[in-house]
Every structure is written in C-alpha cells, then in structure tokens.
Amino acid sequence: xxxxxxxxxxxxxxxxxxxxxxxxxxxxxxxxxxxxxxxxxxxxxxxxxxxxxxxxxxxxxxxxxxxxxxxxxxxxxxxxxxxxxxxxxxxxxxxxxxxxxxxxxxxxxxxxxxxxxxxxxxxxxxxxxxxxxxxxxxxxxxxxxxxxxxxxxxxxxxxxxxxxxxxxxxxxxxxxxxxxxxxxxxxxxxxxxxxxxxxxxxxxxxxxxxxxxxxxxxxxxxxxxxxxxxxxxxxxxxxxxxxxxxxxxxxxxxxxxxxxxxxxxxxxxxxxxxxxxxxxxxxxxxxxxxxxxxxxxxxxxxxxxxxxxxxxxxxxxxxxxxxxxxxxxxxxxxxxxxxxxxxxxxxxxxxxxxxxxxxxxxxxxxxxxxxxxxxxxxxxxxxxxxxxxxxxxxxxxxxxxxxxxxxxxxxxxxxxxxxxxxxxxxxxxxxxxxxxxxxxxxxxxxxxxxxxxxxxxx
Amino acid sequence: xxxxxxxxxxxxxxxxxxxxxxxxxxxxxxxxxxxxxxxxxxxxxxxxxxxxxxxxxxxxxxxxxxxxxxxxxxxxxxxxxxxxxxxxxxxxxxxxxxxxxxxxxxxxxxxxxxxxxxxxxxxxxxxxxxxxxxxxxxxxxxxxxxxxxxxxxxxxxxxxxxxxxxxxxxxxxxxxxxxxxxxxxxxxxxxxxxxxxxxxxxxxxxxxxxxxxxxxxxxxxxxxxxxxxxxxxxxxxxxxxxxxxxxxxxxxxxxxxxxxxxxxxxxxxxxxxxxxxxxxxxxxxxxxxxxxxxxxxxxxxxxxxxxxxxxxxxxxxxxxxxxxxxxxxxxx
Numbered sequence: 001x002x003x004x005x006x007x008x009x010x011x012x013x014x015x016x017x018x019x020x021x022x023x024x025x026x027x028x029x030x031x032x033x034x035x036x037x038x039x040x041x042x043x044x045x046x047x048x049x050x051x052x053x054x055x056x057x058x059x060x061x062x063x064x065x066x067x068x069x070x071x072x073x074x075x076x077x078x079x080x081x082x083x084x085x086x087x088x089x090x091x092x093x094x095x096x097x098x099x100x101x102x103x104x105x106x107x108x109x110x111x112x113x114x115x116x117x118x119x120x121x122x123x124x125x126x127x128x129x130x131x132x133x134x135x136x137x138x139x140x141x142x143x144x145x146x147x148x149x150x151x152x153x154x155x156x157x158x159x160x161x162x163x164x165x166x167x168x169x170x171x172x173x174x175x176x177x178x179x180x181x182x183x184x185x186x187x188x189x190x191x192x193x194x195x196x197x198x199x200x201x202x203x204x205x206x207x208x209x210x211x212x213x214x215x216x217x218x219x220x221x222x223x224x225x226x227x228x229x230x231x232x233x234x235x236x237x238x239x240x241x242x243x244x245x246x247x248x249x250x251x252x253x254x255x256x257x258x259x260x261x262x263x264x265x266x267x268x269x270x271x272x273x274x275x276x277x278x279x280x281x282x283x284x285x286x287x288x289x290x291x292x293x294x295x296x297x298x299x300x301x302x303x304x305x306x307x308x309x310x311x312x313x314x315x316x317x318x319x320x321x322x323x324x325x326x327x328x329x330x331x332x333x334x335x336x337x338x339x340x341x342x343x344x345x346x347x348x349x350x351x352x353x354x355x356x357x358x359x360x361x362x363x364x365x366x367x368x369x370x371x372x373x374x375x376x377x378x379x380x381x382x383x384x385x386x387x388x389x390x391x392x393x394x395x396x397x398x399x400x401x402x403x404x405x406x407x408x409x410x411x412x413x414x415x416x417x418x419x420x421x422x423x424x425x426x427x428x429x430x431x432x433x434x435x436x437x438x439x440x441x442x443x444x445x446x447x448x449x450x451x452x453x454x455x456x457x458x
Numbered sequence: 459x460x461x462x463x464x465x466x467x468x469x470x471x472x473x474x475x476x477x478x479x480x481x482x483x484x485x486x487x488x489x490x491x492x493x494x495x496x497x498x499x500x501x502x503x504x505x506x507x508x509x510x511x512x513x514x515x516x517x518x519x520x521x522x523x524x525x526x527x528x529x530x531x532x533x534x535x536x537x538x539x540x541x542x543x544x545x546x547x548x549x550x551x552x553x554x555x556x557x558x559x560x561x562x563x564x565x566x567x568x569x570x571x572x573x574x575x576x577x578x579x580x581x582x583x584x585x586x587x588x589x590x591x592x593x594x595x596x597x598x599x600x601x602x603x604x605x606x607x608x609x610x611x612x613x614x615x616x617x618x619x620x621x622x623x624x625x626x627x628x629x630x631x632x633x634x635x636x637x638x639x640x641x642x643x644x645x646x647x648x649x650x651x652x653x654x655x656x657x658x659x660x661x662x663x664x665x666x667x668x669x670x671x672x673x674x675x676x677x678x679x680x681x682x683x684x685x686x687x688x689x690x691x692x693x694x695x696x697x698x699x700x701x702x703x704x705x706x707x708x709x710x711x712x713x714x715x716x717x718x719x720x721x722x723x724x725x726x727x728x729x730x731x732x733x734x735x736x737x738x739x740x741x742x743x744x745x746x747x748x749x750x751x752x753x754x755x756x757x758x759x760x761x762x763x764x765x766x767x768x769x770x771x772x773x774x775x776x777x778x779x780x781x782x783x784x785x786x787x788x789x790x
Contacts, residue, residue: 062561066558068557069553069554072517072520073554079528080543080546090535091753095529095757098529102766103761105518106518106765109514109518110776113510116511401540413547427566
C-alpha cells in the first residue's frame, strides 16, 4: 500500500505536537498553582500546604521533563518535516521562536533545578523567587509560541517579496488579531487542566484512603478554580469564535457544518458531515441558533463552505473535535460548580459522604487533556489547506522524504509516545497511592524509617 | 557599518558558541548516562544527582544552537535538517528516553527502576552516537557518498568516547570515595580510544575534504595554524597526566581534567570553524547566502545581546548554588 508522504508528514507532526501539548498544558497552569501552595505555606506555616507543594512539585517535574523532551523534538521537526515553511516564513517564525528560547527555555530549565533540589542550599526567599521564575518562564514560552501560531492563523504586519515573507511591523506580527484570544483561551485551558488534574488525583487518593488534610485543601483549590474558570472559558471561547468568524470564516463553517451561506442559520447539535454529498446526515438542528451565536442577530447571515471552494478544511474532524471540546467544557462548568458546592459547604472531608463527587472527579482527571487536544484539532485542522492562512499552502512546504522513511519514523514515534504516556499515567497512579506520611518527613527521618521497616521485615 | 555583513557573522559565532557549550555541558551528562551501567545501584543515584540540577539547562543549548540555525540561516537549516533526517530523529528519541528517565527511575516504583536505568543509559548512548554521526556528515558537506558515510561512522564512534571522558571528569569534581576511584579508572580506560579517535579524525578530515586540506596545508597558513594541533596535543597530554597522578587527584585538583577537556573541545571547534568558514554548509552555501533578512536578524540581535548575558549569569549562579560534591538529592 502506498501512503502519501504529505499525509504522513502531517500525521507525524500531529503525533508529536499532540503528545507534546499534553505536558505544557499541565505545567503552564500547575506552576502557578504551585506558587499559590508555596505562598500559603510560607505565610500560614501550615504543614498541609507545604506537603501539597512538595507532592505536586514532583508531578510538575515529571510533566515538565516530558514537555521538555517532546518540545525539543518539535524544534527540530520544523526543519526536518517542513523546510519550506522556514525558507518562506523564516524571517517571521525564526525570531519568535528565538525569543522563546532566549526568554523562556533557559529560565525554566535553570531555575527548575533550584525549585526541585535547592531548598537546603538557598534561602527561603530565593527558593520562592525560583518558583516564580519557572512559572514566568513557562508563561513566556506560551506567549511566544502562541503568538507565532496565531500569526499563522491571522497573519498581519508582513510583506511578501518573491514568495518570501518579510516583516513590516513586529508589533503587528506579535499582536496579530487572533493572538489575544488564543492566548487567553489557552492559558485558561491550562489552568483548568491543572484544576481537574489536582482534583482528580486528590479524589483518587481520598477514595483509596491515603488522604490527609492536604488532599482536601488541594481539592478545594481545584474546585474553586474550576467553578470560576470553566464559565470564564465559555465566555472567552465565544469571543475567540467571533474573532475566528471575522478572519477565518471557512473554519467556522466547518465547525458548525454549514454547507451553504444562509440567513437565520440553524445550529447543528449533532450529525454526520458528508463532504462528498455536501450535507450533514441525521442532523439535529436548532433553528436560527447558529446565526444568533455567531452574529448575535436572529437573522444574521453566516457564510457556508460553498464560498470557499478548494480552500475548505476537512469538515468531519473539525466538526467533531469542536463538539468534543464544547461538550467537555460544559461538563467542566457543571462539575466545577457541583464540586465547589459539595466541598465548601460544611467543608465536608468525609470520603463516605462524598463518594459520588470523588468518583466523578477521578473520572475527570484528564478531561483537560481531551478538551485541549480537541480544541487544537479544531483550530489546526480548521486552518487547512493553509499553513499560513490564505497565503502559504501546507502542501507547498513539506519536505521531500520517501514515504517509507516518514512512515518508519512515525511508527517509532507513536510506539515511543504510547509507551511514555502509559508510563506517565501509571507513575501518577503509583505516586498517588503512596501514603502521605513518608513525604512529610525529612530525608534523615525517612532513611531511619526505611531502615526500621527493613529490620521489621527481616 | 554594514549590518548585512556583520549580523550573519555574529549569529554564526553565537551558534558555534552555543553548540560548543552544548557539547561540553550535555557531553558530561550523556557521558555519565553511558557510564551508568558500570556503577552499583547506590552509585547510580549519586551519578544522577551529580547532573540532576544541570541537565535540563545543558540540553537547552542545543535548542539554542539549532534555534539560531533556524532563525538566522533558514536556508541552511532546511538543508541540514532534511539531510540529517534519520540521525536527528534517532537522536531525539535517545534524548527523550534519557530525559524522562531522570524522573521515571525514581517515581515509577522500585520494580521499574532497573528498566529506567537501562533506558537512561541506552538513550544517552543513542543520542551520543547520532550526534557524532550528524557532526561527521556535516563536516563532509552532507554529500552522503561512501567516503563521507564512512567518515560519519568514524565520528559516530568517536564522539561517545569524548562524552565518556567528560562524564568521568565531571565525576572527579562531584563525587568522592569508591565512585571517585571508579571514575578515575573509567577515565584512564576511555582516554586512549578518545585520543586515537582524535588523531584519526585529524588525519581523515583533510583526506575526505580537499577544501579543508587546502585551508590547512598551504603556506603560510599552515605555520600560523600550528598552535592549534600543538595545543590540543598538550591539553591531551595534560589530561592523561591528571588521570594518572595520585597527587593531583587526591589533593582535590581533579577538576583540571575537566579543564583540559574543555581546552580540547574549544580548540577542536576553532579548527572546525576555520575549516568551514565562510560556508555554513561546506561547499554549498555561505553564511551570507543562507542568512535571514537583515531586519529580522536585527530584531533577534537586540534580544540576544540582552538575554544571552542574563542566561550566562544565572547559569553561573546555578552552578554556584550546586557547587561541591553531589549529595543525595532525590527526585522521589
């Protein structure tokens, strides 16, 4: 069977970036949560917060390591898979990536060492500053890479000479029209992912009976975050959607499954888009709702896919991914409110009376991952066939490798990533199962305890 | 001043410097990774602790090096990375395995520790071999013919021996007791293959590339260049001396071995830079032909001259914080 090398190159890049984004999504949000734990224990002296910090810093470190190594892969793959992109758009993409390395990567990587191992070697203040610097570094990193991604979606501030992009205004390149929305949407998504992760793992600990006061404090922190940020995300998402409608109407048409331009367009809740027949089978529609949501007018006109002949993204994946993202988002709002209500009312820390909540939260542990992946599929598949919207086609920048080479390495990457993903989740489970006791002790005490246990067992 | 002339030169220098720092710093990490199977379980923990606070930032230097290639020389970036597709992919897989093993080996539970230790060593070895392969292919202008493939294979075997030496020398600085003695033995063993490879590469490079041969063996250049091989030989002799002198080792001057290796690396990169210049891909494209638009380079230039001193500053700070012998710091 002959595979299209272009499709394989896209699949390989998609596999890498999908695996990569899982971990920054956690760390961008989690490091600010850690900073909060750190502040709480510095100012309250409460051991529970200190315990929460040191428990979660370990999970942060693991997630960070996975993000770093898969991120390095990304930085090479621009060249190995998409050399045309760098040759044509290098004048714009290069400096943005360069600023990410210079302002973010070294900062995070260097101060992470102090954050993890430096507690006994530096003052409390320096350790606190190191925690902030790592958080700032990860946020800088998100800033630059999202700026570049947004520029690819809504390019401004450039001129083209002989097919090569040149910069007219750095301000317009960096703060291009979709950037503020994408940055807010992704940053909030990271915080939500972290919120459900900390709640999920804590719930799992509570169900296993390995919880302490810290577990419930962490769970309440997550519940408060979710209850506020999940509805906020719905609002930001709506704004982001309106921005996309203005700049990338074909993407919106694919997301909503709107085939023909119409006024008072209905909203398709579910259905099976069929690109051949240009229709959505078994569609469940709400009259006029698409127009209302998108144009904020009952009879507003919504452009259909027919307007963008030859320049439309694949409809079904965008349509489905969008519904997955929105579905999980709505679930997050409900579970966020429910858990805040259950956890803050009477501060009930009894796993017998909270059984249903704990079950729900542990099921939702990785819900942020699924929503974030689905959201990125919407925006990235929705940009096709362009790599730089309306200006440069993805097919024109792909590297000229044989399909056997790309298929072989793709297979290798997928195996490796599956192995790492399974190891990551298994390790998280393992860490969550460990009783709280050993972590509150100093290394010396722990060593003594271990020795006693060993004697006891012998 | 002609920015179109100076900016590519600045970025070529910055890229060379970033890659040199990478080879020295991640070199010792990867070297220790490859030495891991030869240590006892307790020693393995100390060895990982000796690189734990540093490896992540060390690895970032290759991202900066490749980043500058991408930012400043996008044309060359495409040629280099598409030609080196396979070794780059394998190196990345090696770096991935090595990088995640730091955490997994202590967090995944005791019954998985041996597996992650093996993957740590395996990843380090794969990454080192692939980097040697990439370097070898790059030096011969990415032609891919039989001679250059043979040359790439030679460097693929040679570079790990340099990394192992760096690793052993780093352990002289960071460890004591039995592990220190082991590091001395490892260094004494690895120093010979490393020297042999150094010599072979010095002979083979001008043989495979007539362009490089011309640069080195025409008068009067040849005389002016003599200090480079001579100083390299001297540093190498010093390295052997440090590893074999009980007096130096037991009076806390083991760090001299690391200095000698740094000198070898610096001299080798000066030699390499001289061999390639002004091309960025030998015989194919010069640094000015491959460079980005001047306004893009200038924008990055301002960022670089502000950020790079800061990066160097806090890198030194981190090394100061974690100076001295490695203690049992735990990822657990």
